[in-house]
Amino acid sequence: MSILLNEDTTFIVQGITGREAVNLTKECLEYGKGAKVVGGVTPGRLGREVHGVPVFDTVEQAVKHHGGPIDGSVVTVPPAFTKDAVMEALANGIKIIVIVTERIPRQDVAQMVEFANECDARIIGPNCLGAIVPDVIKMGGIGGPAKDAAKAYTPGSIGVMSRSGGMTTEISSTLTAAGLGQSTAVSIGGDAIIGSTYTELMPMFEADEQTEAIVIYTEPGGRMEAELAEWVTENNSRLPIVAFMAGKFMDEMPGMSFGHAGTIVEGKADTATEKIARLKEAGIEVAEEIAEIPDLVKAQISKKQEVTA
């Protein structure tokens, strides 16, 4: 099993005629069992095709053409138009939206998230590469071209969540090399406000029988890791978690942003040091290096099995 996506998931690409979106569409069509990309939207481009995918002016036209509800959308339009594109997708019944676009003001993100909540829909990102179910489907640029994605990701029992798109692949590849496949890997986005935090995805991984452990990539800035630590403590999660924290050097450089828009030390709670302490308190293992992750995961899984046995 998997979370968020499966082989039947249908989605559209908003902004499909852009250079990166054209590549992304091809990658998704070619990866795993082949994603069901049922349409694309670029205003004014009705009637065109991108790798055989029909292009529409509106999401409504795409839904009509498909003849029923569409599950998802990958949004790749420029930052000034992203909010409108996402609102349009939500208003047309789309339930899972991956926002690839960077540099969206957080007010826009907050508004999209509020509307998504009203629509009972979920946003992944912004500033993310989407999600992948190894050998089955990918939604977004995660892992890159099909053959590259196939090298890094293999099916298995580890759920991966990461604030960095590239590190989602680096970590998954490290797991793969150690014989640990992934149930679903999600690039959750690098902004200060994102549609789905670790904590919001945890219940889905909990409910997924295939998932036995979680690996997360974290950074300074924000309260997302503290939120996860609280959740783990309160919910007595069945899933062991191994975390990796990047950007420790930033603790000495408050007020400066590195790597991602959301990665900035604004207060004590934002620092790598403080976050590592919070995660450890909640029983989450924190790896010093990426290469240590597989062994820590294996040890955690066998520890859990001993407890249940």
Next chain:
Amino acid sequence: MRFFEYEAREIVKRAGIPVTDYGFTRSADEAREIAERIAGPTVIKSQVLSGGRMKAGGVQFADTADEAKAHAETVLKLEINGHMPRGILVDPKADLKQEYYLGVVWDGVRKKPVMLFSDMGGIDIEEVAEQHPDHVGRMHFSSRTEPLDYLAKECIAQTGVTGRALQRITPILSRLAKLFLERDMTLAEINPLGELKDGSFVALDAHMDMENEARPRQKALLKDLEIGDEETREAREATEFEIAGEEVDGMDHRGVAGNVTEFDGNLGLVIGAGGGSLTLFDAVRKFGGEPANYCEIGGNPSVAKACGLAKLVLQKPGVDKIAVMMSIVSNTRVDIVARGVIKACLELGYDPAEKIAIFRIPGAWEDEGYKILDKYGVEYCDRSVSMHQAAKRAVDKIGAAA
């Protein structure tokens, strides 16, 4: 981006929040004129984008206009934490009865803006929240509609404040919340809001941070405040090296090869992407390496851009070698980065095999990239070598060379 206090006060004033009859100036003579107009005791406040103004002597009190001028002269020349003041604010000295804190920030977990209020104003809100939690009110509100007064009222009432203060502060907090959304702020603070002995409520200091990403749509306000696009207002002023890095990144629109930050080590870094750079920078330091810089490449930059960045780093005084490293790439092409960094070495008359301590970029087009690296004898590794191992190799090599 941060605003100076005089700008923040102007923003607050435009939102209909009462402020004192202050004046901003860059000259001591004008400071005297403003003090004369105020016709009473004044406060002279240095306008710097740095905390610790009071401690550093950047805030002075004057009873007469002459005294105001004398203080203005001193404060205008006073450097605070490495910043020279932009000017000074001459403010009537407030006859205070009580100080309050009003703030609005984003809550990234709830994904909503939140109003903050305290009846213990004038001090750091984090400190109040820690030591006197019952003196801090919090109220989340929707970013999709105009914030309503009753939410501000509830926020204030949480602290037990009632009576006239509650009535008068409610619209001020609600206007601050409205301003926060309208102006795309990430922080809007009035600290303190003063309740004066004459019964009026005025903002005595304001702190505003606008989201960089929203600058394009806040152009009108920025123009009014005479803030040009070139004013980035980062926490630290950009160095020449960093400005040169931005120029490299601006060469064309393909991908990123920039976000350069200067450090003073001997190992030049050409690293990426966002998370990869953070991981690799930490890794170099973990093994005792001294990075000369931080940077980010990604999004498939052109050969020219990768070359430009590598050249910039190679030419930085004190740099002995460079390490070219990334997390596994899927969009950026390995061969393009390889070509760029080798070109940079050759154009500067260096042997790539000597100058590039390690090349660790696995992923898209890696075989093509490795062929080029083989040709020039550059040491490289694939994904079987971890980012940390690669960083260690670079640190070892530079250690052996030194």
